[in-house]
Amino acid sequence: MRPTPLGIVAALALIPVLAGCFVSGTGDPGAPAGSGGRLRVALAVPPVQALSPYSNDATVLSKLSVAEGLTALGEDGAAAPALAKSWSRKDTTTWVFELREAKFHDGTEVTAESVVNALDHAGAAKTKPRVLSDVTLTAKAEDADTVTISTKTADPVLPFRLASPALGIFSAKAYADDGTVSPIGAGTGPFRITNLTGKTKATLDRFEDYWGGKAEASGIDVTWIADGAARANGLRAGEVDIAEWIPTAQAKLLDTDTRHEVPSVRTDSLVLNTAGGVFADASLRAAAREAVDGSALVDSVFGGYADPAQGLFGPAVPWAADKRVEVSGRATAATTDQVKSKTQGTTLRLATYTNRAELPEIATVLQQQLEKAGFTVQQDVREYTQMEADLLAGEYDALVFSRVTLLDTGDAVAYLTSDFSSTGVYNIARVKDSAVDQAITSAAEEGDTAQRQQKIMRAEAEVLRTDAVVPLVHEKVVQGIGADVEGVRLDPRERSLIGLDTRLK
């Protein structure tokens, strides 16, 4: 690199001209970032709608403890009090929530009116948040700190639903006339957003009037770094204190005391198209299931950061293992010769997408496993949005798919319904099976938590019986956390990251 000094000198000479073109954070420019107990955090997914809770950005608001809903999800997956200190079910469709005394970041009080206003806006959003897709809420202020919420049909998981980041409660000033929501300085959490710079940076300060006490860290400096290797580099170079989602290829480069693995609710599976093509034949699906070995992926593709699949729901769903139902009544797998004669050399179109680096590698391993069982395989690997329409239209025989099994309700039924019920909008496997539908419906209607979990596992067994989906691995997330940081929340649902007690040692 002989030209280096020249380049540097020349670049330095340009400083005065170019000083205006860099992304400057706000606050005191003299104080180095990270000083005074401020945390420097690198997040992976840049904001798409200026942190609107009705978009992808909602999780940022909960990860950084900016927004809260009426409820929150506890570590055991049950609904816990948040802005509502308690609640009760008046009848099958009506719930009463008692609010606690809390303040918004702009100094106004959290009242029943403001909660109703926030929920009404969520319901009226032009594209409804996913969490409201199968329910219609009507909120009413009974008095200053009591809200009743009624649903059109019985909704046993309403308290879970209200924990969704999309249903965070913001002060009146957050809601603009054109339907947009800006959470800046309008949330209720222990941290307050003071500034958002495009899709690159955000500054948060501690909210001194938080109802649950003061946060340990005095503020958070957020940088969005979409590239996983760059996030890992940032942590290794000491430029950030916390870097989320370190790619498995980079994880081994981090010091052991800075990499923390968390089982994730994300399951990678092979989805087979049951409605047409090669896998309309149940015995061929069974042959694919027997041919595919997800455990081979754990140490290779995932470098150890995954668990072999036990079903649709992995170790991150704590109750799943104890309640798992044995799968019975599966079709008999075709032998290699039968596969060859049945497919007649028809090419199996195996799709996957590039957005998650591991998926194309999985597809290549599976291709070899399937070819060994007699299939002829052709891969189609593209960017997700480039192929989603084709996927939903059933253009492929098989898809290597990475899916979050507990969606924003924190309840597994939503995932089962959209992916495997005959009316599901995300039913890529095109399952139309009355037993599966029945099992999912019965789980959806169950109000008792333990019973509901049991019924969910029964539905899982029904889905697996059809061989429409072959679970491969349960992913683990590697969070990069600097050695001098403590109290980071390692959440399988990837909903929280920084809390009250997160701080620099």
Added chain:
Amino acid sequence: MISTKSTGADARPPRWRAGAGRVAAGTTLLTAVALLPWLSATDPALTVLRARSADQDPTPAQLAAVREQLGLDEGPFTHLGHWLGGLSRGDAGTSWVSGEPVLPQVTSAFAVSTTLMLGALVVTIAVAALISARTLCLGSRQALPPGRGGTGAAFLAALPKFLLASLLATVFGVWLGWFPSSGWEGPSSMVLPALALGVPSGAMIGGLLDHSLPATFHEPWARTWHAGGFSSGHVARSALRGALAGVLPQLLPTVVALVGGAVAVEKIFNIPGLGRLALEAAIAQDLPPLQTATLALALLGVAAGLLIQAMRHVLLGPALRDGGLTASHLPALRPRRSTRLVAGLCALTLLTLVVAGLLRDPLHVDTAARLLPPSAAHPLGTDALGRDLLARLGHGALRTAGLALGVTTVSIVTGLLLGMAGRVTAGLTEVMSTLPAVLIGLLTTAVTGPSVWGAAGAVCLIGWTPYAAQAAALLEQERASGHILASVSCGAGPTHLLRHHLLPAVLPAVLRNALLRLPTTVLVLASLGFLGLGEQPPTPEWGRLLAENQPYLELAPWTVLGAAGALVLLSVLAMSGTAVGRRKARGATTR
């Protein structure tokens, strides 16, 4: 096409023609972009919904809501009309995804990218200067050895920018901590990305300059000046002016194009530049920012083109207009023995690699043999899936080199034809030069759907710009030289001129340019894979080998070393091989 009039002293083509060419090219491009969602089979409501929220269920009701909100049913031309109308009031509309005004986003991204490009330009100039310094120094004393290699330039130009970027970020950002490993917060965060972008570009520009300088020094005036006792500095300056005028247009597709075309480096260094903005908008089919970015890039291309044209005119002076240039032709140089040696060595190594690789299985996955370092069993090691890298390299060689050469040939022919068409196509060249390959890739997918040949087609669509710019500049200079005037006055027709004077003057330089760009072509071809263009995995291909192993650069450097080395070998071989080959061909005809 080529009129004898345009070679004469009064041959300035009317300015309006060049202007009309620019407007036509810009309009066509913007219309094509505006039609993207309607051309592609993918519903923009779905891509916009997906960009807003990854978890959102694509129910018909949700899609209808998005469609209504964006007014997608009004059709493309209403949208284009609205957008153009808004532009005249300084309003570029709001993003379909974020709902925020587009202009501030695009302006800031444009400023960031332009700053980065200027940084890369500085590095480019420095590297180009270093590469051509020796030739300039010796040439000005008429002491050039009778042969040149140019292998150093070929070596540097073959370095993939994203690999260089990863390497620099790791070494200088993480290990040494001299510069920030990512971000865009001050001049210090500019150094590494500027180096990653500028070193290969500089090698390319330097390689071309180094190639045209000897010809300039071979001109009679240079020898006369030298004999007449002019200082070597004086000779060098004058020679540089002539050589630079021919090379300057290459800055447009090589450096200015980095404003929109540095996506990979922008990602690695987390720079909020225009390349990433355009890519995200294109993937989400978010038209307002995409159109605005395209317009900004097209305007930049035209502005840079005009600036470069003006600089050339200053460099060449009135001689260009008055037909007073001397012809600069390559002296028949004998390639140095070392060049032949290098060519032979490269050929031998590549051949060994390919033959050894072809004997092995490139697709066999062995998850137990993950990321093994080179050994007797796996001479180049294994990749993350335990596949033998030597086998993948060998099996990918023919496909990679064949496709890249094919695309390059088509590009050269297109470039020459458009370059000869004169100033009318200058606008098209300028507009297309700055266009990111991904955008053309998306437009190609929209029309053809995912296909094996799609990547080649897309690259052919933009790959011609460097050659057209170069051919146009060289032809202009050639036409203004005395011997063409003489030929014309002796009654030479256009075909004769073309065959005996113009093409021989242009072709060697264009060829060298193409060879220097060969590795870039390989990488661009592979970079369109995520759109479904090109061969699907697991087919081995060098560009894919580099891209899929890039994450393992630090953990297992051998995974990229093989492919990167092979690319360098190919490039050096092509360069030195043609030097040897041309000498042989010349020898045969003069004998």
